[in-house]
Amino acid sequence: DTGVSQNPRHKITKRGQNVTFRCDPISEHNRLYWYRQTLGQGPEFLTYFQNEAQLEKSRLLSDRFSAERPKGSFSTLEIQRTEQGDSAMYLCASSQDRGYTGELFFGEGSRLTVL
Amino acid sequence: KQEVTQIPAALSVPEGENLVLNCSFTDSAIYNLQWFRQDPGKGLTSLLLIQSSQREQTSGRLNASLDKSSGRSTLYIAASQPGDSATYLCAVNLNDMRFGAGTRLTVKP
Numbered sequence: 595d596t597g598v599s600q601n602p603r604h605k606i607t608k609r610g611q612n613v614t615f616r617c618d619p620i621s622e623h624n625r626l627y628w629y630r631q632t633l634g635q636g637p638e639f640l641t642y643f644q645n646e647a648q649l650e651k652s653r654l655l656s657d658r659f660s661a662e663r664p665k666g667s668f669s670t671l672e673i674q675r676t677e678q679g680d681s682a683m684y685l686c687a688s689s690q691d692r693g694y695t696g697e698l699f700f701g702e703g704s705r706l707t708v709l
Numbered sequence: 710k711q712e713v714t715q716i717p718a719a720l721s722v723p724e725g726e727n728l729v730l731n732c733s734f735t736d737s738a739i740y741n742l743q744w745f746r747q748d749p750g751k752g753l754t755s756l757l758l759i760q761s762s763q764r765e766q767t768s769g770r771l772n773a774s775l776d777k778s779s780g781r782s783t784l785y786i787a788a789s790q791p792g793d794s795a796t797y798l799c800a801v802n803l804n805d806m807r808f809g810a811g812t813r814l815t816v817k818p
Binding site: 598600627629634635636637638639642650685687697698699700701702703705 | 713715743745750751752753754755758798800802804805806807808809810811
Protein backbone atom coordinates (compact mmCIF):
# COMPACT_ATOMS: atom_id res chain seq x y z
CA ASP A 595 0.00 0.00 0.00
CA THR A 596 1.43 3.38 -1.02
CA GLY A 597 -0.66 5.57 1.27
CA VAL A 598 -3.13 8.29 0.33
CA SER A 599 -2.69 9.47 -3.25
CA GLN A 600 -3.87 12.81 -4.65
CA ASN A 601 -3.98 14.05 -8.24
CA PRO A 602 -3.09 16.39 -9.72
CA ARG A 603 -0.42 17.72 -7.39
CA HIS A 604 -0.60 21.18 -8.93
CA LYS A 605 -3.31 22.89 -10.92
CA ILE A 606 -3.22 26.39 -12.39
CA THR A 607 -6.48 27.62 -13.83
CA LYS A 608 -8.19 30.81 -14.89
CA ARG A 609 -11.00 32.31 -12.88
CA GLY A 610 -14.34 30.87 -13.88
CA GLN A 611 -13.04 27.48 -14.94
CA ASN A 612 -14.00 24.21 -13.26
CA VAL A 613 -11.42 21.97 -11.62
CA THR A 614 -11.57 18.46 -10.21
CA PHE A 615 -9.25 16.79 -7.73
CA ARG A 616 -9.03 13.08 -7.07
CA CYS A 617 -8.11 11.24 -3.89
CA ASP A 618 -7.35 7.55 -3.55
CA PRO A 619 -7.38 6.58 0.14
CA ILE A 620 -5.53 3.74 1.83
CA SER A 621 -7.35 0.67 0.58
CA GLU A 622 -8.93 -0.62 3.80
CA HIS A 623 -9.90 2.82 5.10
CA ASN A 624 -13.63 3.53 5.16
CA ARG A 625 -13.43 7.20 6.16
CA LEU A 626 -12.26 9.90 3.77
CA TYR A 627 -11.85 13.59 4.53
CA TRP A 628 -11.25 16.73 2.50
CA TYR A 629 -9.52 19.77 3.96
CA ARG A 630 -8.40 23.13 2.59
CA GLN A 631 -5.24 24.86 3.77
CA THR A 632 -4.02 28.37 3.06
CA LEU A 633 -0.57 29.70 3.82
CA GLY A 634 0.22 29.92 7.51
CA GLN A 635 -3.04 28.31 8.60
CA GLY A 636 -4.01 24.87 9.78
CA PRO A 637 -6.18 22.69 7.55
CA GLU A 638 -9.86 23.65 7.51
CA PHE A 639 -12.40 20.85 7.41
CA LEU A 640 -14.55 20.71 4.26
CA THR A 641 -16.35 17.37 4.27
CA TYR A 642 -16.04 13.71 5.10
CA PHE A 643 -17.38 10.37 3.91
CA GLN A 644 -17.97 7.10 5.65
CA ASN A 645 -17.88 4.59 2.82
CA GLU A 646 -19.96 6.24 0.07
CA ALA A 647 -22.08 8.37 2.42
CA GLN A 648 -21.21 12.04 2.82
CA LEU A 649 -21.84 12.55 6.53
CA GLU A 650 -20.87 16.14 7.15
CA LYS A 651 -20.22 19.27 5.13
CA SER A 652 -18.68 22.46 6.42
CA ARG A 653 -20.28 25.83 5.81
CA LEU A 654 -17.02 26.58 3.97
CA LEU A 655 -18.23 24.22 1.27
CA SER A 656 -20.26 26.60 -0.87
CA ASP A 657 -22.60 25.34 -3.56
CA ARG A 658 -19.74 25.71 -6.07
CA PHE A 659 -18.01 22.81 -4.32
CA SER A 660 -19.15 19.23 -4.64
CA ALA A 661 -17.57 16.03 -3.42
CA GLU A 662 -18.37 12.45 -4.26
CA ARG A 663 -17.16 9.05 -3.24
CA PRO A 664 -18.80 6.53 -5.55
CA LYS A 665 -18.72 2.96 -4.26
CA GLY A 666 -16.82 4.06 -1.19
CA SER A 667 -13.45 3.96 -2.90
CA PHE A 668 -11.77 7.03 -4.44
CA SER A 669 -13.23 10.50 -4.01
CA THR A 670 -13.42 13.59 -6.20
CA LEU A 671 -13.70 17.22 -5.19
CA GLU A 672 -15.00 19.53 -7.90
CA ILE A 673 -14.91 23.31 -7.77
CA GLN A 674 -17.11 25.06 -10.30
CA ARG A 675 -16.60 28.64 -11.52
CA THR A 676 -13.35 29.01 -9.62
CA GLU A 677 -12.54 32.29 -7.87
CA GLN A 678 -9.16 33.66 -6.81
CA GLY A 679 -10.12 33.00 -3.19
CA ASP A 680 -10.23 29.29 -3.97
CA SER A 681 -6.45 29.27 -4.33
CA ALA A 682 -5.22 26.90 -1.61
CA MET A 683 -3.84 23.46 -0.91
CA TYR A 684 -6.59 20.82 -0.95
CA LEU A 685 -5.74 17.93 1.33
CA CYS A 686 -7.29 14.51 1.46
CA ALA A 687 -7.03 12.14 4.41
CA SER A 688 -8.33 8.72 5.28
CA SER A 689 -8.79 6.60 8.36
CA GLN A 690 -10.10 3.24 9.40
CA ASP A 691 -13.12 4.00 11.53
CA ARG A 692 -13.07 2.13 14.80
CA GLY A 693 -15.65 4.03 16.77
CA TYR A 694 -14.04 7.31 15.70
CA THR A 695 -10.65 6.31 17.09
CA GLY A 696 -8.84 5.73 13.84
CA GLU A 697 -5.55 7.46 13.01
CA LEU A 698 -5.73 9.98 10.17
CA PHE A 699 -3.33 9.71 7.21
CA PHE A 700 -2.89 12.52 4.71
CA GLY A 701 -1.92 12.68 1.07
CA GLU A 702 0.58 15.18 -0.32
CA GLY A 703 -2.19 17.58 -1.33
CA SER A 704 -3.32 19.27 -4.54
CA ARG A 705 -2.26 22.89 -4.86
CA LEU A 706 -4.70 25.09 -6.74
CA THR A 707 -3.77 28.47 -8.16
CA VAL A 708 -6.57 30.52 -9.69
CA LEU A 709 -5.37 33.39 -11.90
CA LYS B 710 -17.85 24.87 18.11
CA GLN B 711 -14.48 23.26 18.80
CA GLU B 712 -11.61 25.75 18.86
CA VAL B 713 -8.00 24.55 18.79
CA THR B 714 -5.17 26.90 19.75
CA GLN B 715 -1.44 26.29 19.46
CA ILE B 716 1.16 28.26 21.34
CA PRO B 717 3.69 29.50 20.42
CA ALA B 718 3.03 30.29 16.77
CA ALA B 719 6.75 30.13 16.05
CA LEU B 720 9.78 28.89 17.95
CA SER B 721 13.50 29.01 17.20
CA VAL B 722 15.94 26.98 19.29
CA PRO B 723 19.57 25.88 19.03
CA GLU B 724 20.29 22.27 18.21
CA GLY B 725 20.22 19.91 21.18
CA GLU B 726 17.59 21.74 23.22
CA ASN B 727 14.52 20.04 24.64
CA LEU B 728 11.30 21.85 23.80
CA VAL B 729 7.57 21.79 24.44
CA LEU B 730 4.78 22.70 22.06
CA ASN B 731 1.32 23.43 23.42
CA CYS B 732 -2.16 22.71 22.14
CA SER B 733 -5.44 23.67 23.81
CA PHE B 734 -9.01 22.87 22.83
CA THR B 735 -12.38 24.09 24.04
CA ASP B 736 -14.56 20.95 23.91
CA SER B 737 -13.16 18.15 26.05
CA ALA B 738 -15.52 15.48 24.65
CA ILE B 739 -12.98 14.34 22.09
CA TYR B 740 -12.35 10.83 20.82
CA ASN B 741 -8.63 11.35 20.33
CA LEU B 742 -5.93 13.91 19.58
CA GLN B 743 -3.29 13.62 16.90
CA TRP B 744 -0.01 15.47 16.37
CA PHE B 745 1.28 16.02 12.85
CA ARG B 746 4.37 17.41 11.20
CA GLN B 747 4.21 19.41 7.96
CA ASP B 748 7.18 20.40 5.83
CA PRO B 749 6.77 23.40 3.50
CA GLY B 750 4.53 22.64 0.52
CA LYS B 751 3.92 19.07 1.67
CA GLY B 752 1.13 17.06 3.21
CA LEU B 753 0.86 16.17 6.88
CA THR B 754 2.78 13.33 8.48
CA SER B 755 1.26 11.69 11.54
CA LEU B 756 3.54 11.71 14.59
CA LEU B 757 1.47 10.52 17.52
CA LEU B 758 -2.15 9.59 18.20
CA ILE B 759 -3.52 9.73 21.76
CA GLN B 760 -6.89 8.16 22.45
CA SER B 761 -9.20 9.92 24.90
CA SER B 762 -8.57 7.21 27.51
CA GLN B 763 -4.79 7.64 27.34
CA ARG B 764 -2.58 10.17 29.09
CA GLU B 765 0.48 10.02 26.86
CA GLN B 766 2.19 8.43 23.88
CA THR B 767 5.87 8.17 23.03
CA SER B 768 7.71 7.65 19.78
CA GLY B 769 11.48 7.98 19.77
CA ARG B 770 12.40 11.50 20.88
CA LEU B 771 8.75 12.59 20.89
CA ASN B 772 6.35 12.42 23.81
CA ALA B 773 2.79 13.70 23.69
CA SER B 774 0.53 14.12 26.71
CA LEU B 775 -3.20 14.67 26.94
CA ASP B 776 -5.24 16.23 29.74
CA LYS B 777 -8.82 16.06 28.51
CA SER B 778 -10.37 17.70 31.55
CA SER B 779 -8.31 20.86 31.11
CA GLY B 780 -8.42 20.73 27.31
CA ARG B 781 -4.66 20.58 26.84
CA SER B 782 -2.00 18.56 25.10
CA THR B 783 1.76 19.02 24.90
CA LEU B 784 4.32 17.67 22.45
CA TYR B 785 7.76 17.27 23.98
CA ILE B 786 10.74 16.98 21.62
CA ALA B 787 13.97 15.85 23.21
CA ALA B 788 17.43 16.72 21.92
CA SER B 789 16.17 18.72 18.95
CA GLN B 790 17.91 18.42 15.58
CA PRO B 791 17.90 20.67 12.48
CA GLY B 792 15.85 17.97 10.72
CA ASP B 793 13.06 18.62 13.21
CA SER B 794 12.48 22.02 11.62
CA ALA B 795 8.88 22.00 10.36
CA THR B 796 5.39 23.11 11.34
CA TYR B 797 3.78 21.00 14.03
CA LEU B 798 -0.01 20.75 14.07
CA CYS B 799 -2.38 19.27 16.60
CA ALA B 800 -5.85 18.08 15.72
CA VAL B 801 -8.74 16.93 17.89
CA ASN B 802 -11.29 14.37 16.82
CA LEU B 803 -14.92 15.10 17.54
CA ASN B 804 -16.54 13.22 14.62
CA ASP B 805 -14.17 15.10 12.34
CA MET B 806 -10.66 16.39 12.94
CA ARG B 807 -10.23 20.08 13.79
CA PHE B 808 -6.80 21.63 13.57
CA GLY B 809 -4.85 24.36 15.25
CA ALA B 810 -2.86 26.85 13.15
CA GLY B 811 0.40 25.12 14.05
CA THR B 812 3.74 25.97 15.60
CA ARG B 813 6.56 26.70 13.16
CA LEU B 814 9.74 25.25 14.63
CA THR B 815 13.25 26.17 13.52
CA VAL B 816 16.20 24.26 15.00
CA LYS B 817 19.49 26.03 14.32
CA PRO B 818 22.67 24.01 13.84
